Amino acid sequence: MFAKSSLLAAGLAIGLSALMPSTAAEAHRRWLLPSSTVLAGEAEIVSVDAAASNALFVFEHRAMGLDDLTVTGPDGQAVTPDIIGSGAYRSVFDVPLKEQGTYRIALVNSGMMGSYELNGERHRWRGKRADLESGIPAGATNVRVSEMAGRTETFVTLGAPNDTALAATGQGLEMIPVTHPNDLVTGEAARMQFLADGAPAAGLELEFVAGGTRYRDDPGIRKLTTDAQGMVSLQVEEPGMYYLEASTSSDGGPAADEDGAMASEGAAPAKRMSYTAVLEFMPL
Amino acid sequence: MRKHLLMAVPAAAASAATPVYASDMQVQLEIPRLRVAEYHKPYVAVWIENEAGKTVATLDAWYQTDAKGEDGRKWLPDLRTWWRRAGRAASMPANGISGPTQAPGRYSMQFKEGTRPLPNLTAGAYTLRVEAAREVGGREMVSIPFQWPPRTAMSGSAAGTKELGAVRLTIKP
Numbered sequence: 001m002f003a004k005s006s007l008l009a010a011g012l013a014i015g016l017s018a019l020m021p022s023t024a025a026e027a028h029r030r031w032l033l034p035s036s037t038v039l040a041g042e043a044e045i046v047s048v049d050a051a052a053s054n055a056l057f058v059f060e061h062r063a064m065g066l067d068d069l070t071v072t073g074p075d076g077q078a079v080t081p082d083i084i085g086s087g088a089y090r091s092v093f094d095v096p097l098k099e100q101g102t103y104r105i106a107l108v109n110s111g112m113m114g115s116y117e118l119n120g121e122r123h124r125w126r127g128k129r130a131d132l133e134s135g136i137p138a139g140a141t142n143v144r145v146s147e148m149a150g151r152t153e154t155f156v157t158l159g160a161p162n163d164t165a166l167a168a169t170g171q172g173l174e175m176i177p178v179t180h181p182n183d184l185v186t187g188e189a190a191r192m193q194f195l196a197d198g199a200p201a202a203g204l205e206l207e208f209v210a211g212g213t214r215y216r217d218d219p220g221i222r223k224l225t226t227d228a229q230g231m232v233s234l235q236v237e238e239p240g241m242y243y244l245e246a247s248t249s250s251d252g253g254p255a256a257d258e259d260g261a262m263a264s265e266g267a268a269p270a271k272r273m274s275y276t277a278v279l280e281f282m283p284l
Numbered sequence: 285m286r287k288h289l290l291m292a293v294p295a296a297a298a299s300a301a302t303p304v305y306a307s308d309m310q311v312q313l314e315i316p317r318l319r320v321a322e323y324h325k326p327y328v329a330v331w332i333e334n335e336a337g338k339t340v341a342t343l344d345a346w347y348q349t350d351a352k353g354e355d356g357r358k359w360l361p362d363l364r365t366w367w368r369r370a371g372r373a374a375s376m377p378a379n380g381i382s383g384p385t386q387a388p389g390r391y392s393m394q395f396k397e398g399t400r401p402l403p404n405l406t407a408g409a410y411t412l413r414v415e416a417a418r419e420v421g422g423r424e425m426v427s428i429p430f431q432w433p434p435r436t437a438m439s440g441s442a443a444g445t446k447e448l449g450a451v452r453l454t455i456k457p
Contacts, residue, residue: 038361040359040371041358157372159372160373
């Protein structure tokens with residue numbers, strides 16, 4: 001488990017990874033698991049578990065914080081979730097579905113983090129991009145900053161599906177469903193497009209895993225890669241809840257010059273983007 | 285709610301003794317009697333798909349329409365094939381289509397082309413589908429392919445193994 005190489009890697013990256021927030025630092029899978037994805041009636045409630053874990057979909061590691069929870073309704077407007085709370089291993093919230101159509105339920109975060117030296121001491125900093133200038137004091141040296149954007153999401157539909165909530169935001173890594181995410185069935189290929197900051201994410205590597213890992217020997221990780229348009233096909237033979245994960249990182253340009261002054265505009269900092277989704281495939 | 289005729293066929297009237305109706309389409313189906321600890325009458329959907337798999341008509345949808353208690357529409361997606369292909373785009377209750385769930389027994393439904401809920405169908409190959417889903421129980425679907433319009437009286441049948449008994453389609457010019 002704790003190979004030397006990972007210790008070395010950890011040492012090299014200490015300035016950044018040691019202070020990465022929930023989204024990026026941990027290899028654990030992050031997911032939002034809805035009680036149902038296909039619902040009917042005038043109005044309904046869907047209950048959602050939010051957790052980070054190894055096994056799918058078992059809450060055995062850590063509850064996901066809900067500060068960054070965003071629910072988009074069928075009309076594109078925000079829907080207020082009813083937060084139940086967090087236990088050791090999972091957070092729980094209800095989403096009232098009062099309008100017919102598709103809801104996008106997501107934990108979305110973005111920001112910058114980094115470290116610098118001042119008077120011989122190493123300091124860490126985390127904040128919004130706009131606060132970068134003021135957050136790192138004059139005279140700081142060896143400034144290292146990186147930007148991160150994370151999205152963990154799932155989709156539910158009351159009645160007939162619609163596409164309004166699925167529109168791209170242009171921020172971070174996103175999945176734009178070509179096949180509706182609540183119209184997935186066994187034996188039929190579902191097409192999804194991935195975007196990185198609004199542009200097609202070509203050659204993006206994805207991991208696609210069926211739930212129920214606790215009850216099988218094979219981890220069942222399928223590696224998929226998007227094509228030049230960022231498109232990928234998802235096809236399964238067994239119905240159930242599936243987990244999809246992707247991440248990218250770029251080195252970016254220098255964040256600061258020798259003297260510690262911030263780099264000029266246009267020098268993009270290192271950026272890490274991550275995406276995870278839970279998708280339900282129904283039996284046909 | 286239901287304009288077409290739904291008849292409970294007496295157990296004595298076996299399918300061979302089915303009365304003849306002056307109708308374009310007759311669907312007979314059987315809800316089997318099951319010995320289970322908790323029995324709920326099944327939700328049932330009867331619909332027609334064209335060759336492309338597109339639903340051209342929902343003929344019947346039985347669900348818990350009782351206004352007391354929870355909204356019975358909550359469980360309509362358990363008829364998962366019908367829900368995906370027709371139900372989710374429809375508004376329930378639907379005049380002339382939806383009705384309450386039925387107890388175990390044999391049922392016969394008559395439909396006349398051009399009269400709700402059976403629209404005029406263009407000539408071609410179709411499939412009759414009957415799907416049943418039972419609360420705390422199973423789900424089953426049977427299919428009967430047919431050609432429309434029929435040149436002579438034709439019939440086709442299929443049988444479920446768990447949630448549905450014999451299903452018979454009879455069509456006449």
